[in-house]
Amino acid sequence: MRATLIGVQGVELEVVLAALGLEPIPGAPTGDWVDCDYSCRTFPGGWIVVTSQLNLDLATDLELAASTTDQMAVGCEMYSIPMHSYAHGYRNGQLEWSVTHDPDDEARPLAVEGTLPAIVAELRAKALKAQADEDGVDFAFDVPMQLVAHYTGFVYDEDEATDWVRLRATAARPVRPERPRRNLWWPLLLIGLLFLVLWRWWTIP
Amino acid sequence: MRQFQDALRRGAGDMKSWIAAREVELQRGLQRSEQALDTYRRGVERAAQSAQSALVSKAEQLIETGASRILPRPAARSTAVSKPPSPSTPTRKPASAQPGQAAQDWLQEATAQTAAAARGAQDAFTLGLGDQAYAGLGAVGDVLQGDDFGASYQKRMAQERARDAADAQNYAAARTTGQVLGVGGQVLVTGALLGPWGAALVPAAQGVRIGQTAPLILRETAALAGAGGAAGVIGQAIDDVAHWKVGTPGDYGGAIVGGTLGALAARRGNVARAGAAAGLTESVAQDTLNGGLNAQSAARAREAAAAGATVAGLVGASVAKHMDGLPIKAKGVMGERVSRVRNFVRGHKTGPTKKTAHKLPGGGHTFPDLRTYKNGLPQQLIESKFGRKAHLSPRQIQATIELNNYRVDHSVPRDIGAALGLPISVIFPWDWATTQPQLEPGATAP
Incomplete structure (x- = not known):
């Protein structure tokens, strides 16, 4: 699965939603966080968490959300099929730290950048130790989500709340269309086969 | 004055006689030295000759003893040359009756x-x-x-x-x-080159599948074999079109056998070896079905295997490298597509892309990538994985333990390489690379 989680502290829900171009769906019942394309919920400590499976983009949307507060904003994005995950932390609208897990980068299973809070080192050391003890299990994958959970209190794979507010995109939400997928394999294959057939036909004595 | 001149003449005569006497002595000394040197040389030569003859004799004895234990008597062998041998070509020489000569001949x-x-x-x-x-x-x-x-x-x-x-x-x-x-x-070196050595050179061809990955069921194996056979038929048809001929049933039968076996061999993950297996099997099967194996069959099969391995290996490695370098999102899409294909072959319908949480008995949730249905009833929860080094997370490990219907599909870049490389190696008209004559359609082997 792919999911993006964004947490913002010390700001009104409407402000965050307006920055992200989202609004509650009128009359829609609440549900769990994966019931809708976009969902949001408030957490203790003045945190607001906005989630989406497909349509939030951490790089741009977290920056937008972080610009609305002078406190912290954290977010993570996970791709469970290639097992890639990363998290960013903002303070006063400025990027403070980043943690990236790339399974193909064996030398750096958890790459970190910026001014790291103590919790990053703690979670990182714990995950790497567990990974060294138990081969074949990707403990480092969860670290970015654990960081978001540490700040916001939202644990994505343990959360049982059913009061998540269902959201939808407003007209103001910037449209970020996926780059059209150009599948070149079939045309290339057909051209190659055609070329080979013509070539063989041409070279028949 | 006259006395002085006489004394001078006598002195000169004495000097000449003294010099002559010294010259004679010197010549005699030289002669003696030469004689001594000659004597010494002859002595050394005699010693060397005796040592050499002793060594050769011993060696001949040893060789003769060994030869008599290994081979029949050399005199019993016959020459196989029917015409006079040319100086540049190696020929057998008639054996000699003398033991030393026989050893040298051997x-x-x-x-x-x-x-x-x-x-x-x-x-x-x-x-x-x-x-x-x-x-x-x-x-x-x-x-x-x-x-x-x-x-x-x-x-x-x-x-x-x-x-x-x-x-x-x-x-x-x-x-x-x-x-x-x-x-x-050749097979060993090629195998190593296309196996461990090649994999070491192409990181994209590496990758260990997750241990919990669901193995292919019989239906999937049959579909794989069918796809390989179909590729063989397409390849033969293209070959027919390219040569403006109509292949024999043996040609098509051999192509089906080769493609099928190649596809089944590709399950092991090495597309180059699968290509070699396909080429070799197709060549042998076609020769067998077209009238029997002949003198060129082995050489043709060898060349077909080499060509199949080369094409499949190159295409497979290129595709695997491309897949390995895909962006993260594209890898996610690819992994999910592979799972959808597996579901289709298994006869299951796949639910919508949107994920939903599934509560685990031991606590927590898992978010399967796909859910399958059959006759409207939920069947399996699919956790797709794509990548050389993808592993399960702790929560997913928990799901594999606690859920009976939780299936892990792990595909690696080389799988996609094999899916494209093998059919292309079977379809590709690689006979340009062969040196052995191909049988004409319907021709019987000599």
């Missing part, structure tokens, strides 16, 4: 047999290109001496062919043994 015979075997191995190992390389290098040397390259090359190639023919005539067993060893070496 030694020469063993050397010639070994050389013939080595030449056979070299020819097989290099697919016959060794002679051409040798002739080409020799011709380059001749060019430096002022000769014409073309003429020199032709002359040297003729010599190589004559020597191969003479080997085949005079040392058939040794040459065949060498060829078998050469093919074995």
